Amino acid sequence: MSIVYDKENQVFHLQAGDTSYVMGVVRGYLTHLYWGKRLNRYGASRRIIWKDRGFAPNPDDLDRAFSLDTLPQEYPQTGNGDYRNCAYGMLDEQGGRISNLIYQGYEILHGKEPLSGLPASFGNDDEVDTLKIHMLDELSGLKVELWYHAFHNQSVIARSVRFVNTGEENLTLTKMLSMSVDIREAGFDVLTLYGAHNNERNMDRRRITSGTVQIESLRGTSSPQQAPFMALLRPETTEDFGEVYAANFVYSGNFIAAAQTDAFENTRFQMGMNPWNGQWLLEPGQEFHTPEVVMVYTSEGLNEMSKIFHNFYQDHLIRSQYTKKIRPILINNWEATYFDFTEEKILEIADKAAQVGIELFVLDDGWFGKRDDTTSSLSDWIEDRRKLPDGLKGLEEKIHEKGLQFGLWLEPEMISENSDLYRRHPDYVLHTPGRPYTYGRGQLVLDLSREDVCDYVIESISKVLESAQIDYVKWDMNRHLTDVGSGFYPAARQGEITHRYVLGLYRILETLTNKYPDILFESCSSGGGRFDPGMLYYMPQTWCSDNTDAVCRLKIQYATSLTYPPITIGAHVSGCPNQQTGRETSLSTRGFAAMSANMGYELDLTKCSEEELEQIKQQVDFYKEIRETIQFGTFYRTKNPFEGNLAQWNFVSKDGKDVVGFYFEILSRPAAPIQLMKFKGLERDGYYKDLNTGKIYGGDELMYSGISIPIHKQDFRSECYHFRKVNENSF
Numbered sequence: 133m134s135i136v137y138d139k140e141n142q143v144f145h146l147q148a149g150d151t152s153y154v155m156g157v158v159r160g161y162l163t164h165l166y167w168g169k170r171l172n173r174y175g176a177s178r179r180i181i182w183k184d185r186g187f188a189p190n191p192d193d194l195d196r197a198f199s200l201d202t203l204p205q206e207y208p209q210t211g212n213g214d215y216r217n218c219a220y221g222m223l224d225e226q227g228g229r230i231s232n233l234i235y236q237g238y239e240i241l242h243g244k245e246p247l248s249g250l251p252a253s254f255g256n257d258d259e260v261d262t263l264k265i266h267m268l269d270e271l272s273g274l275k276v277e278l279w280y281h282a283f284h285n286q287s288v289i290a291r292s293v294r295f296v297n298t299g300e301e302n303l304t305l306t307k308m309l310s311m312s313v314d315i316r317e318a319g320f321d322v323l324t325l326y327g328a329h330n331n332e333r334n335m336d337r338r339r340i341t342s343g344t345v346q347i348e349s350l351r352g353t354s355s356p357q358q359a360p361f362m363a364l365l366r367p368e369t370t371e372d373f374g375e376v377y378a379a380n381f382v383y384s385g386n387f388i389a390a391a392q393t394d395a396f397e398n399t400r401f402q403m404g405m406n407p408w409n410g411q412w413l414l415e416p417g418q419e420f421h422t423p424e425v426v427m428v429y430t431s432e433g434l435n436e437m438s439k440i441f442h443n444f445y446q447d448h449l450i451r452s453q454y455t456k457k458i459r460p461i462l463i464n465n466w467e468a469t470y471f472d473f474t475e476e477k478i479l480e481i482a483d484k485a486a487q488v489g490i491e492l493f494v495l496d497d498g499w500f501g502k503r504d505d506t507t508s509s510l511s512d513w514i515e516d517r518r519k520l521p522d523g524l525k526g527l528e529e530k531i532h533e534k535g536l537q538f539g540l541w542l543e544p545e546m547i548s549e550n551s552d553l554y555r556r557h558p559d560y561v562l563h564t565p566g567r568p569y570t571y572g573r574g575q576l577v578l579d580l581s582r583e584d585v586c587d588y589v590i591e592s593i594s595k596v597l598e599s600a601q602i603d604y605v606k607w608d609m610n611r612h613l614t615d616v617g618s619g620f621y622p623a624a625r626q627g628e629i630t631h632r633y634v635l636g637l638y639r640i641l642e643t644l645t646n647k648y649p650d651i652l653f654e655s656c657s658s659g660g661g662r663f664d665p666g667m668l669y670y671m672p673q674t675w676c677s678d679n680t681d682a683v684c685r686l687k688i689q690y691a692t693s694l695t696y697p698p699i700t701i702g703a704h705v706s707g708c709p710n711q712q713t714g715r716e717t718s719l720s721t722r723g724f725a726a727m728s729a730n731m732g733y734e735l736d737l738t739k740c741s742e743e744e745l746e747q748i749k750q751q752v753d754f755y756k757e758i759r760e761t762i763q764f765g766t767f768y769r770t771k772n773p774f775e776g777n778l779a780q781w782n783f784v785s786k787d788g789k790d791v792v793g794f795y796f797e798i799l800s801r802p803a804a805p806i807q808l809m810k811f812k813g814l815e816r817d818g819y820y821k822d823l824n825t826g827k828i829y830g831g832d833e834l835m836y837s838g839i840s841i842p843i844h845k846q847d848f849r850s851e852c853y854h855f856r857k858v859n860e861n862s863f
């Protein structure tokens with residue numbers, strides 16, 4: 133059992149991998165005692181020392197040293213003494229906002245039950261234990277259960293919260309975070325990932341000395357603007373060294389993540405649903421469960437943090453049957469044709485794709501309704517016979533005859549005003565009745581807070597998926613929510629619509645991914661605008677960015693790999709000049725950038741020269757040789773492109789025998805230094821053969837001495853090294 137309860141001192145000690153997490157009950161309040169490196173046993177260290185502080189209010193007037201304002205807590209409330217950021221808020225029928233959660237008891241269970249209607253991590257009785265702590269606000273009857281899941285072999289604690297109204301009056305939850313931890317130290321750096329469409333996930337590291345650093349999404353999705361991730365680092369923490377406290381939200385809607393340092397050098401670390409537009413009415417007897425947060429601690433730097441997230445997501449979150457399967461190399465026609473294609477053109481591209489060894493053809497936007505641009509047809513999922521004279525089935529059969537699998541683009545959450553569905557059902561649009569629409573990419577959003585609209589989506593998408601043999605689906609979402617409201621719900625529930633939208637989406641995904649388990653689903657939101665663990669639970673890969681420029685991709689993929697495994701990161705080789713930046717890069721650099729993740733192609737192969745096609749064939753063959761190592765090996769970042777002119781990383785296969793390293797030098801420099809490429813994760817005393825040159829290197833040499841990279845007068849250059857471990861006696 134990885135959860136120990138010390139009855140005498142009312143202390144809970146969770147052990148997960150190399151981590152311990154400790155809480156204790158103090159005068160009825162659940163306090164946070166420790167989160168950090170694993171302890172064999174928690175004794176009396178870190179006891180809370182009481183001190184009368186000015187302006188710190190007291191629940192007991194006779195004891196001026198006891199105040200919620202200075203107590204390290206696990207799920208803080210507001211209004212009765214703690215002025216820091218609260219974890220939840222509640223409104224009663226009289227307009228009262230005060231509650232007082234008092235510890236009632238606990239349950240410790242083997243295993244982990246699913247969260248109804250929500251994506252969440254999973255594990256069997258031998259892999260994870262669960263602690264539920266029961267708390268109650270006696271006056272209102274609000275019961276709060278804090279759920280903690282300790283994974284035995286991973287340094288991961290997953291957390292969520294269940295609210296139940298056991299009283300007799302309506303209660304409204306005005307804030308319901310999933311995680312709040314009072315770390316009794318300060319001086320952290322806060323690491324977050326920010327960006328935009330075409331520029332997702334830039335790394336932002338800033339010191340927090342006082343006050344709050346907060347990031348959020350209010351866009352109805354997790355968003356490209358801020359990723360639902362935050363980590364607290366010690367100032368000295370690097371890739372390979374130092375403490376990291378990280379949290380990633382298993383949710384695809386609005387969120388907040390915050391770090392708040394108080395006057396006494398404590399840091400409150402929080403994550404959960406965004407309270408703005410995120411209320412929930414609880415009638416007597418009703419309950420609400422928050423989404424889950426995955427919490428990772430390590431004392432060994434950011435690379436170790438990523439390793440923990442990668443293994444955890446592959447083993448305990450992504451549940452597709454493809455999670456552990458080699459992924460096909462795909463070609464997508466979007467950048468080759470946009471909306472302007474004929475069946476003949478598609479088949480010409482597919483012909484070339486088959487010739488070079490590509491395995492899957494994906495037909496992108498423009499195949500349905502009268503969709504010649506973004507102004508029409510979303511939600512009319514019927515093939516356009518002008519473009520596909522033999523229908524989807526006809527095209528699919530012809531693609532399969534060429535030995536390729538067939539994939540299809542869909543954007544099921546959307547509706548065009550110019551569509552048959554809109555003409556029949558204008559009420560299906562997500563909007564506040566009586567208010568004008570706000571458009572995004574010329575389209576509107578379906579009201580997925582409504583059960584009947586979700587049923588319609590399930591039915592219409594099922595029809596498409598059954599109309600032909602479809603092996604892969606790209607599930608796109610190209611605008612954010614506006615005018616949030618629904619004529620379907622009473623005024624008191626209008627604050628629930630954004631979350632109800634996400635719940636509706638999850639029900640659709642749950643139904644379709646269960647119904648069609650053989651389809652490989654890839655999630656997309658104008659690229660990586662909804663790259664989050666919630667979507668990964670249903671769909672094992674995500675299109676990482678619409679920006680296919682290899683140089684930009686170095687940063688985007690580097691930062692994405694902080695939390696998500698390379699196998700989940702869709703990366704395509706596209707044409708030049710690049711359509712997002714106008715940049716010219718060599719085919720080989722484009723290839724190596726894409727090979728660093730889940731590689732595919734997105735260019736017009738019919739316009740490539742014979743020479744280029746030959747080079748693409750060689751890339752495809754090479755990726756097939758190394759993809760097991762890339763997709764299932766361990767990933768090591770060795771040079772950070774956010775910090776300079778270089779990007780470097782290497783992969784080591786699970787059995788340690790295969791090693792692939794990539795080197796990128798962005799701009800050519802006069803008086804350039806000779807660069808060294810140093811590897812990580814090798815066996816110090818092992819020997820490795822360079823499969824290009826036949827040279828043998830010691831693991832220690834590759835890791836500590838490094839290999840010299842020859843100078844080339846060329847921008848955007850790259851190298852790839854492929855080593856195989858050899859026996860000392862074999863050379």
Ligand code: DGJ
Nearest residue numbers: 466496497656658659678
């Ligand atoms: C946005 C996606 O990210 C692109 O790859 C492409 O599928 C377009 N949508 C199609 O509209």
